[in-house]
Amino acid sequence: MERYFWHLNAAQADGMACVVCGANFLTAKITSVPVGRSPADETQVFACKSPCVGRIVADSERMARELRAAAELDGADLTDGTDGAECENGVFCVDGHFGSLLRDLRTLAGTEALLATADDIPTIRFLLSLTARHAETAMMRARLVLARTTDEEG
Ligand SMILES: [Zn+2]
Incomplete structure (x- = not known):
């Protein structure tokens, strides 16, 4: 999926945090799924499988x-x-x-x-x-x- 997500903070843009709720995937036990890319450098970004996706x-x-x-x-x-x-x-x-x-x-x-x-x-x-x-x-x-x-x- 090639949808772009805008206004991301550094962790979100790096794919380390949910682009919707901002939950940190490194510290929280959350299943994350790729939902698109950061427009800055095309890095894949992620969201919590539930409920954010x-x-x-x-x-x-x-x-x-x-x-x-x-x-x-x-x-x-x-x-x-x-x-x-x-x-x-x-x-x-x-x-x-x-x-x-x-x-x-x-x-x-x-x-x-x-x-x-x-x-x-x-x-x-x-x-x-x-x-x-x-x-x-x-x-x-x-x-x-x-x-x-x-x-x-x-
Ligand atoms: Zn989330």
């Missing part, structure tokens, strides 16, 4: 979701009835509202997993706002798909 993972997932959510919000317009028109499978096309609905549900499932392990208020608040946003769009998309499938049947 989990926090790095949660952080990365949060950033990835943030980007994904931003991209989706730019690309999807619920009031625009034309998307999916070029899709052969109609309303259940993965590129259409059904696909967006599945992405919302996946995000919610991921958020549930992160909420179960999050232990600081800012992260929990961020996850809750993410939940609210995706739950809302999931509801609108589910209703939209329901409405369209009803139209097709009738």
